[in-house]
Amino acid sequence: MSEKRIDEPTGTSTVGHEWDGIEELDTPLPRWWLLTFYACIVFSIGYVVVYPAIPMVHGATAGLWGWTSRGTLTTEMRAEQAKHATIKAALLATPLDAIDGDAHLRHEAIEGGKAAFRIHCTTCHGAGAAGGKGYPNLNDDDWLWGGDVDAIHATIAHGVRQSADTASRMSQMPAFGSTGILKPAEVQDVVSYVRSISKQDAPDAASARGATLFTANCAVCHGPDGKGNRTLGAPNLSDSIWLYGGDRASLTETVTNAHYGQMPNWGAQLDPVTVKMLAVYVHSLGGGEKAAAPAPAPVAPAAK
Amino acid sequence: MTMHKAIPTDTRPPPKSFYERRKPVFPRKIDGPFRRFKWAVMGLCLAIYWITPWIRWDRGPYAPHQAVLIDLAHRRFYMFQIEIWPQEFYFVAGLLIMAGIGLFLVTSAVGRAWCGYACPQTVWTDLYQHVDRLIDGDRNAQMKLDAAPWTASKMAKRGFKWTIYLAIAFVTGGAWIFYFADAPTLQREFWTGTAAPVAYACTAVLTFTTLWLGAFMREQVCIYMCPWPRIQSAMLDEKSLLVTYKFWRGEPRGSVKAAEKALGTVGDCIDCGLCTAVCPTGIDIREGPQIGCITCALCIDACDRVMIDIGRPRGLIEYTTLENAALEQQGAAPVPILKTLRHPRTLIYFGVWGAIGVALLFALGTRTRVGLSLAHDRNPAFVMESNGQIRNGLTARLENMEDRPRAMTLAIEGLPGAKFYTDAMDSTAAVRSLPVTLPADATLPLRLYVTAPHGTTAGDFAFTLTSPTEKAAPRRATTRFLTPETAP
Numbered sequence: 001m002s003e004k005r006i007d008e009p010t011g012t013s014t015v016g017h018e019w020d021g022i023e024e025l026d027t028p029l030p031r032w033w034l035l036t037f038y039a040c041i042v043f044s045i046g047y048v049v050v051y052p053a054i055p056m057v058h059g060a061t062a063g064l065w066g067w068t069s070r071g072t073l074t075t076e077m078r079a080e081q082a083k084h085a086t087i088k089a090a091l092l093a094t095p096l097d098a099i100d101g102d103a104h105l106r107h108e109a110i111e112g113g114k115a116a117f118r119i120h121c122t123t124c125h126g127a128g129a130a131g132g133k134g135y136p137n138l139n140d141d142d143w144l145w146g147g148d149v150d151a152i153h154a155t156i157a158h159g160v161r162q163s164a165d166t167a168s169r170m171s172q173m174p175a176f177g178s179t180g181i182l183k184p185a186e187v188q189d190v191v192s193y194v195r196s197i198s199k200q201d202a203p204d205a206a207s208a209r210g211a212t213l214f215t216a217n218c219a220v221c222h223g224p225d226g227k228g229n230r231t232l233g234a235p236n237l238s239d240s241i242w243l244y245g246g247d248r249a250s251l252t253e254t255v256t257n258a259h260y261g262q263m264p265n266w267g268a269q270l271d272p273v274t275v276k277m278l279a280v281y282v283h284s285l286g287g288g289e290k291a292a293a294p295a296p297a298p299v300a301p302a303a304k
Numbered sequence: 305m306t307m308h309k310a311i312p313t314d315t316r317p318p319p320k321s322f323y324e325r326r327k328p329v330f331p332r333k334i335d336g337p338f339r340r341f342k343w344a345v346m347g348l349c350l351a352i353y354w355i356t357p358w359i360r361w362d363r364g365p366y367a368p369h370q371a372v373l374i375d376l377a378h379r380r381f382y383m384f385q386i387e388i389w390p391q392e393f394y395f396v397a398g399l400l401i402m403a404g405i406g407l408f409l410v411t412s413a414v415g416r417a418w419c420g421y422a423c424p425q426t427v428w429t430d431l432y433q434h435v436d437r438l439i440d441g442d443r444n445a446q447m448k449l450d451a452a453p454w455t456a457s458k459m460a461k462r463g464f465k466w467t468i469y470l471a472i473a474f475v476t477g478g479a480w481i482f483y484f485a486d487a488p489t490l491q492r493e494f495w496t497g498t499a500a501p502v503a504y505a506c507t508a509v510l511t512f513t514t515l516w517l518g519a520f521m522r523e524q525v526c527i528y529m530c531p532w533p534r535i536q537s538a539m540l541d542e543k544s545l546l547v548t549y550k551f552w553r554g555e556p557r558g559s560v561k562a563a564e565k566a567l568g569t570v571g572d573c574i575d576c577g578l579c580t581a582v583c584p585t586g587i588d589i590r591e592g593p594q595i596g597c598i599t600c601a602l603c604i605d606a607c608d609r610v611m612i613d614i615g616r617p618r619g620l621i622e623y624t625t626l627e628n629a630a631l632e633q634q635g636a637a638p639v640p641i642l643k644t645l646r647h648p649r650t651l652i653y654f655g656v657w658g659a660i661g662v663a664l665l666f667a668l669g670t671r672t673r674v675g676l677s678l679a680h681d682r683n684p685a686f687v688m689e690s691n692g693q694i695r696n697g698l699t700a701r702l703e704n705m706e707d708r709p710r711a712m713t714l715a716i717e718g719l720p721g722a723k724f725y726t727d728a729m730d731s732t733a734a735v736r737s738l739p740v741t742l743p744a745d746a747t748l749p750l751r752l753y754v755t756a757p758h759g760t761t762a763g764d765f766a767f768t769l770t771s772p773t774e775k776a777a778p779r780r781a782t783t784r785f786l787t788p789e790t791a792p
Binding site: 128284 | 688689731
């Protein structure tokens with residue numbers, strides 16, 4: 001411990017410590033630094049008063065300005081919603097089939113639908129709407145309940161097999177095998193017949209037996225030639241698209257136990273505009289059908 | 305350790321400051337061939353800068369009618385006949401490279417001619433120095449006023465002059481915005497207060513920089529701020545033209561009377577100081593080549609005038625190369641300027657500069673004004689349809705870079721049996737070739753669905769965009785048709 005003294009070369013006092021002959025200068029903090037430091041203290045007092053700062057048992061003190069990050073989010077979300085208000089009102093007022101004729105409205109509906117699809121639909125149908133086993137591919141031209149925009153809208157709004165919604169898409173295929181309506185061998189015959197009408201296998205004796213069973217048990221819903229019935233949600237069995245698989249094992253499983261896939265009735269959860277936009281978006285994915293039969297001549301779309 | 309009784313006073317000298325105050329420069333008015341040339345270049349540069357945005361150019365109903373327009377909002381560059389899209393920005397880059405190499409070329413050929421005559425900093429400084437002389441009078445009057453106390457009269461004079469400064473800065477610097485929007489419209493909007501805020505902000509910033517750099521910083525920009533003089537110092541060699549004081553002829557200095565008294569012992573320089581008085585950067589050329597010399601040659605005008613007045617040969621200060629200066633000192637004949645201009649370095653710069661120019665012109669002459677690009681859907685990569693055919697989704701972008709709508713045909717090439725339809729068409733109306741109308745000067749995004757029969761294998765195919773009436777080769781874009789077997 002040495003005494004405090006004035007260091008000669010710098011003219012500054014030492015702090016009074018000495019370690020092996022090395023002393024420390026008591027250089028004062030720079031004035032600008034001190035002033036900034038005091039300014040920060042003053043600022044922090046103001047900050048604590050106007051902003052939420054001190055942790056309490058249930059959240060922090062509110063602060064004079066009542067600012068919250070959640071409040072900011074709400075305001076920003078509201079501003080964002082307000083931006084869409086005009087187009088949403090227009091979409092709400094326009095009938096579904098008229099949206100197709102309005103290039104601007106259609107574009108907005110597709111973009112809005114795409115966004116909503118990512119949030120609500122991709123869980124089952126996939127990001128590209130390509131579906132998977134048990135979840136229909138929405139890009140193709142095969143529709144269980146109809147592929148025009150109104151039919152798609154109805155399916156989205158009321159869902160599939162939602163007993164709470166009276167307008168929901170309801171169909172119930174009997175579990176032919178497990179309930180004993182058909183014996184296992186008969187199930188195999190029916191499967192052979194289905195594989196023959198979908199041109200996966202050549203007709204043989206089993207499929208001929210299956211044809212009789214099909215007419216008696218299946219044709220009432222799937223039609224005499226297996227082309228399906230959209231009113232009943234009965235899939236077309238003669239095409240190349242299979243929701244639960246078209247191989248023998250999958251078909252056997254389907255005929256034996258049946259499948260009862262479900263989809264939420266989104267009309268109960270989402271606002272009408274979102275459901276409408278979703279319908280237009282799904283319809284635009286490439287497999288959408290025209291409600292009216294005659295197709296217009298190919299014309300170039302208008303520039304956006 | 306002993307306790308010191310008194311605080312020792314530091315007797316060391318204070319550290320030397322690296323800051324040097326500006327020495328005010330009051331260049332004297334001078335007339336002569338170089339001054340007149342400088343006037344002409346200044347007039348030309350300011351006129352080109354100022355008038356260009358107001359030249360009209362008829363481009364029909366689909367494009368703006370301004371000859372030179374940098375339309376940032378719509379991402380288009382217009383230059384008379386030429387329209388440049390953002391992806392053709394290499395033309396602008398090429399021009400900038402040419403401008404850079406052009407500076408090298410000029411420096412190699414004629415030294416710091418850019419600094420002396422054409423640089424905006426020189427042009428504006430010259431303009432402001434002229435304003436000083438018009439309002440405050442010539443060099444001596446300016447010096448006197450500068451040294452005078454701040455009386456009401458001086459304040460009024462300064463106030464008036466600075467107002468003129470500001471007006472010039474506003475009218476010239478502010479005019480920059482007219483390159484970025486339709487000039488007459490912007491002018492009207494500007495004065496009625498309806499122009500975009502960015503127009504006012506740009507005008508304010510450019511008015512300020514013009515005023516600050518041109519009216520107040522002046523030669524300090526050349527001496528302290530600009531990197532170009534430093535780069536040039538490295539580029540000058542013994543064959544570069546420099547404004548040179550021929551000390552071997554001028555020294556020792558002496559008055560006309562002294563020369564008469566002692567014939568033959570006194571040089572041609574009479575030390576009148578006129579060369580220093582006219583210098584816009586305030587240097588003394590007689591100290592030799594230096595970074596402050598922008599080679600504006602006003603000292604040549606001044607010295608030649610004095611030499612004529614006292615009946616001595618002109619050219620005591622002259623554009624000379626170091627090589628010629630050495631020759632002249634030895635009494636040898638100098639190399640002619642035209643021969644010096646043709647030295648290899650200059651010719652190489654000229655060759656590179658010219659080659660880039662020719663390449664740009666060639667590219668400009670052969671560029672196509674229609675574009676086609678395809679983006680294959682990633683998810684789903686393909687879709688199986690109920691009848692077994694395979695569908696691929698694509699987004700095509702059809703670019704029409706001309707200022708008129710064009711009727712063209714989009715067609716599939718390859719992929720037998722394949723057809724396509726757009727999202728505005730019904731799938732049953734699929735075709736192999738589709739007439740499309742491309743909107744003028746725009747990109748048309750088109751959603752395409754390509755369907756191919758069952759059993760089609762994955763492979764490359766293309767779309768072509770042709771015009772039934774135009775002769776140009778079709779635009780072609782290749783992509784791959786994906787099928788279940790090849791799907792990732």
